[in-house]
Amino acid sequence: MSPSNQAASLLTVTGLHKSFGANQVLKGIDFTVHTGEVVALIGPSGSGKTTALRCLNGLEIPDACTVAFAGGPEVAFSAGFKPKQAQILRQRSAMVFQGHHLFPHLSVLQNVTVGPLEVQKRPRAEVMEQATALLARVGLADKAQAYPNSLSGGQQQRVGIVRALMLKPDLLLFDEPTSALDPELVGEVLVVIKELAQEGWSMVLVTHELAFARDVADTVVFMDGGVAVETGPASQVLAAPQNPRTQAFVQRLLHPF
Amino acid sequence: MSPSNQAASLLTVTGLHKSFGANQVLKGIDFTVHTGEVVALIGPSGSGKTTALRCLNGLEIPDACTVAFAGGPEVAFSAGFKPKQAQILRQRSAMVFQGHHLFPHLSVLQNVTVGPLEVQKRPRAEVMEQATALLARVGLADKAQAYPNSLSGGQQQRVGIVRALMLKPDLLLFDEPTSALDPELVGEVLVVIKELAQEGWSMVLVTHELAFARDVADTVVFMDGGVAVETGPASQVLAAPQNPRTQAFVQRLLHPF
Amino acid sequence: GGSPDSGGTPDEAGASALQKVKDAGVLTVGTEGTYRPFSYNEGSELTGYDVEVIKAVGEKMGVEVKFQQTQWDAIFAGLDAGRFDVIANQVAINPEREAKYLFSEPYTVSTGVIVTKSDNTDITSFESLKGKKTAQSLTSNYYETAKAAGATVEPVEGWAQAVTLLKQGRVDATVNDKLTFLDAQKTHPDDSIKIAAEAEDKTDSAVALRKDATDLQEAINTALDSLRADGELAKISEKYFGEDVSK
Amino acid sequence: MDSNWQLFLDSLWPLTQAAITASIPLAVISFAIGLAVALLMALMRISGSKVLSSVARVYISIIRGTPLLVQLFVIFYGMPSIGLTIDPWPSAIIVFSLNTGGYCAEILRAAILSVPAGQWEAGYTVGMSRTRTLYRIILPQAARVAVPPLSNSFISLVKDTSLASIILVGEMFRKAQEITAVTFEFMLLYCTAAGIYWVICLLLSALQNSLEGRLEKHVAK
Amino acid sequence: MDSNWQLFLDSLWPLTQAAITASIPLAVISFAIGLAVALLMALMRISGSKVLSSVARVYISIIRGTPLLVQLFVIFYGMPSIGLTIDPWPSAIIVFSLNTGGYCAEILRAAILSVPAGQWEAGYTVGMSRTRTLYRIILPQAARVAVPPLSNSFISLVKDTSLASIILVGEMFRKAQEITAVTFEFMLLYCTAAGIYWVICLLLSALQNSLEGRLEKHVAK
Ligand SMILES: Nc1ncnc2c1ncn2[C@@H]1O[C@H](COP(=O)(O)OP(=O)(O)OP(=O)(O)O)[C@@H](O)[C@H]1O
C-alpha cells in the first residue's frame, strides 16, 4: 500500500501557520499527500491536528500557508485573504467530521445529494444512481429515506462518509471519525475507511486509534505543540518512534493503565 | 485480588426486572457483590447494563427486585413502591456517571462537599479534611477552588469519583467512567479506579474497556438482551468465554477492524 | 389663495385652510365616536349632537363632511398633524386651549353638575367638594373644575367608568356635563345617583381649529349663524336633549 | 341579567367581524413583514461587523424600550410634521411590523445561534455559500427553537392591535368601546372582546403545537 | 419650539417622580411576586400530575390569551359585584403579578427542562431530595437560560404598568396625560415618557448583561 516515491503528489502544504489570538497553534507545518496515499495525523490533544485539517478545507483560514493541489488551484493564504476564496479548496477535498454533523432535517438521501444537486448542479439521475450505489456500499441501502435521528452513531458516521464521497473529491479529510462513537460501533466505520483506503482514495486522517493508523496509513505525521515533530512511514513512527515525545505519546495510548 | 468464597456478601440483588413501556429491558437479573469485590458488567449496547446499575442507586425504580445490603436495608421493589424509599439505597452506594455530571455552578470543593455537609450534615472540619485528602489523592489538590468548566475531562471525572467517595458509601457504582473522555485522558481515570480497587473498595463497574476489566475486576457479568448470559471470574469470562454471544462480543471489541 | 386681509396664513402649497376644504369638497372632522350623546355609534352609524351639527355646517358650506374617529388622547395630535380640519367633540373653550387653537362660536352651552349617590347628603355645592374624591374624565373641562374646588381627582376614561366608581363607593362624586347625565338617565334610568349641585357658570363648547385656519373659522361661524337663524340648530338640540342647548 | 345576555349576543357578531376584518389581518400582515425585519436585524447582530451590529442593537433597544402606543403616535401624528402623511392602515402595519421586528430579532438570533456551529461547517464542506447554508440548513433547524417564543410574540401582537384604534384603525377593541359608549356596559363588552382574543390565542397555540410537533421530528438530538 | 422645550423641562421631573414612586415600584413588586407564581406554575406543569398540569395550562392560557387591560378591569371593576372591593394599588399588584406569573411560567419551565437530567440525578446520588436538588442544583443553572427572556418580560412589564392608570394608579403615563389635559401637547409628553421608559430599559438591559455574564461563567459546556 505504501506509494512508491514516484507517485504523483496530490497536495502540497507549505508553511502552515495559524494563531487564535495570542495562542500560536500551528507554527509552520509542511507535508505532502500523494495520490492514493493515506496520511495519518496523530498527536496529543491540543496539538493542532484538527486545526490543520480544517485549514485544508478552508474551514479555518491560516495566517500563512500555501495549499497547492496538483493541477491547481494553488491557494496562498495571507493577510488579505477572503473567506470566499476558501470555497475553491472545497471543490477538491471533502471533510468527514468527528460528530458527523448530518443535517437532521433532511433524509439520508437528501443529506448525501444536497451538495451534488444544489451546489454542483449535476444531473439528478446520475446523482441518484451514485447515491444509491454508495449507500449500498456502506451497508445502508435501506436507510435512504430514514432521518439521521433514527440511525445509530455508526450508521450516521457512514452516511457522513457517503456525503463526502458524493462530492467526488480528490482528497478525503477525516477528523477522528470514530471518537464520538460507542466502542462497539467503531469497527463498522473503521472497516469502511479501510476499504476506501484500499480502493485508492487519498486521505488525511486525524485519529487516536493507533492500531488502525498502523494498519491503514502509509505515512504518519506526529504533531506536538503546533509542530510536526516526526514524519515517516506508519510502521516506523508507530512501532519504533525516534522522537522521545512520540515515544511517550504512543506508550500512553497503547498502555493506558 | 479475587475475594475468597468466604468473603462477606455486601449486596445481593435478586430478580431484577425492569420495563420501559412495552420494552422489557431487564428480565430477571441476580448477582451478589462481596465486600471488597469488583464486579464488571459488560455487554452490547442496549443490553441493560446502565439500567441495572441505576436500579441499584434508585435512579430507576425496578418493576420487581430485592436489593439487600448486608446489615440492612433490604429494599423490596414492587408495584406500590414510592420513589422516596429509593433514598435509603443512596446511603449505601454512590454513583459515578459516564458524563460525570459535576455541578457547574459549584467549585470543585463545593461539588465534593455539598453532599456530606448539606445532606449528611457531617461536621465541617471533618468534611474539609476528607475532601482535601481525597482531592490530593487523585492529583487535584490545587484544583479545589476551580470550577468544573476549567478542568479537562479526565480531571472532571476524577472529581466525580471524589464526590462519590466523600459520601463514604459501602459500594461504588461506575457507569462507563471513561467512555466520554479523550483517549489520552482515559488512562488517568482508570489508574484511579484501579487503585481504589486495590485499596479494597467494593464496586460495580460498567465498562467497554475489556483490557481494564480483565485487569481490575474479580467477577464479570456478561449481559445481553436483559439477561445475565454468563457470570464468572474475569479471567475466565474475558479470556475464554463459554457462551457464543459472549465470544462474539469480546471478539468484536478486541479486534474492531 | 385667501385674501391678505382674511388673516389666513397660506400653507406651503399657497392655499388657505378654507380653500383646501373647498377644493377637496370635504371637511374632515375629528371626533371620538364614543361620547354619548354628542358623538357615538348607533349600530354602524356615527351619530350624536355634535355629529349632526357639524354635518349641517358642512351642508351650509357646500362641502361633504367626513369623520375620523379617534381617542381623546390623539384628537389634538390629529388636528396638529393635519389628519383632520376641525374637531367636533364638545371641546370646551378655555384660556389654555384658546392660546393654541382657534374656536368657532359655541354651539353648546351647558353647565357642570355634581353627581353623587342618591343617599349622599354632605355634598351640596362645589365648595363642599373640598377634600372629597371625585372621578373625572381627563378629557373634560370639569377635571380642572373639580381640582379647583379642592377635590382629590381620580382620572377616568369616561362617564360609564365614573359612575361605576361612584356606585362602588370608590369616589364620592363626579363632576360632569349636565347633558351627559340627563341623556344617561333617559336611556338607563338609575335612581341610585342624583344631581347634588349645579355650577353657576356655563361652559361653552365649540368647533376647534388650527391656529392658522382663520378663514375656515369664519366660514364655520357663518354657517353656524345661518343654522341658528333658520332654527336648524335648535331642532337638532331638541332632538337630543328636549331643549335648546345651543345658546 | 337577561338584557346583559342579549347585549352579549348582540355584540358578539360586530366584535367578531371587527376581529376578522381588522385585528387578525393587521396582526398577520405585520407579523409576516416583522419576521423579515427580525431576520435582517438578527443577521446584522451576528454579522461580526461592528457597525451593522450596533445599528441593529440600537434599533432593538428603541423598539423594546419605548411603548408601542408612542411608536404609533410618532408615525401617525409625528411624521406629518416632517411632511410625511401616512394613512391609518399603512401606519399601523409599519409600526406593528417594526415592533415585531425588534422583538423577534433577539428570538431569531438566539435560535440561529442555537444551531451547532458544525451545521454551518457541514454546509460549507458540501460547497454551500453562507447564504445558502443559512436558508437551506440553519433556518429550518432554528425554526424549532424559535417557534414557541415567536408564537408568544404573535399572540401578544394580536392583543396589541387593539392600540391601533388610536390611529383611526377600527379594530375590535374600538368596536367594543363604541358599543360601550351607548350601553355603558364596559365590563361586559370588554370581557366579550377578551373572550374573542382568547379563542384566537387558543387557535394559535394549537397551531403552534402542531408546528412544533412537525419540526421536532427531525431535529438533532 | 421654545415653549415646547420649556414644557419638556417642566414635565421631566414630575414624570420621573411618577416613574420612581409608582411605575418602578409597581413593576418590581409585581415581578417579584409574579416570579414566585411562575415558578409554582412551571413546577405544576412539569409535575407529571395530570390535574396540576392542566390547572397550570388553563391559567397560563387565560393570562396570555386575554388583554391585560381587561384583566385589570375585571379585578378592579368586576370584583366589587361579587362583594370584593380591592384598592387600586393592591389590584394593580395582583393583576400584574398574575400576569407575570402566566407569562414567565413557560420561561421557567423551559429553563428548568434545559438543565440536563443528569444534574437531577447527580443531586439525588449525593443524597439530596427533589426539593433540595431543585433549589440547590437546578434553579441556579436554569437561571442562565431564563435571564434573557425574563428580562424581556420585565421590560414589557415596566411599560405595561402604564395601563394601571385605568384603575386609578397614578403612574407615569397618567402623569403625562394629566399634564397634557391642560396643555394638549400629547406628542411631546408621550415622547418624554417614552424617553424615560427607554432609559429604564437601557438600565435593565445593562443589568441583564452583567447578570448573564456572571451566570455564564460556571455553566456546563
Ligand atoms: N476556534 C478556536 N478559537 C480559539 N482557540 C482554538 C480554536 N480552535 C482550536 N483552538 C485552540 O487551538 C489549539 C489546538 O486545537 P485543535 O483542536 O486543533 O487540537 P487537536 O490536536 O485537534 O486536539 P484534540 O486531540 O483534542 O482534538 C487548542 O489549544 C485549542 O484550544
Ligand SMILES: Nc1ncnc2c1ncn2[C@@H]1O[C@H](COP(=O)(O)OP(=O)(O)OP(=O)(O)O)[C@@H](O)[C@H]1O
Ligand atoms: N428512560 C428510558 N426510557 C425508555 N427506554 C429506556 C430508558 N432508558 C433506557 N431505555 C432502553 O432500555 C434499553 C437498555 O438501555 P441501557 O442504557 O440500560 O443499555 P446499556 O446496556 O447501558 O447500553 P450502552 O452500552 O449503550 O450504554 C435500551 O433499549 C434503551 O433504549
Ligand SMILES: [Mg+2]
Ligand atoms: Mg481535534
Ligand SMILES: [Mg+2]
Ligand atoms: Mg449504558
